[in-house]
Amino acid sequence: MLIVSGIISMEPEGHDAAVALIGPLVEATLAEDGNITYGFWTDPSQPGVFRVYEEWESDEAMATHMATPHMATFLTGMGGLPITGTEITQHRVAESTRLM
DSSP states (O other), X not given: OEEEEEEEXXXXXXXXXXXXXXXXXXXXXXXXXTEEEEEEEEOTTSTTEEEEEEEXXXXXXXXXXXXXXXXXXXXXXXXXXXXXXXXXXXXXXXXXXXXX
């Protein structure tokens, strides 16, 4: 399994435009084969800061996702926003254990 997590930061004036791009991306991605979960969450104390979290069954599933039209639309739209930083990391997970 792959886990992708991180932060996308932008100037606060880009927040609403980012939310408009994120909604359709998340909806379409959750319907993809091989996707376990996918989401973006805003930081309530820092407008323009989004936390990213994804789980994928395989490299192939994630590669297919990266080539989808909805991902292309998202990346093109985000390219026009005042992004100030990204820090997104991919983790390979061999085993998970439920804590609660």
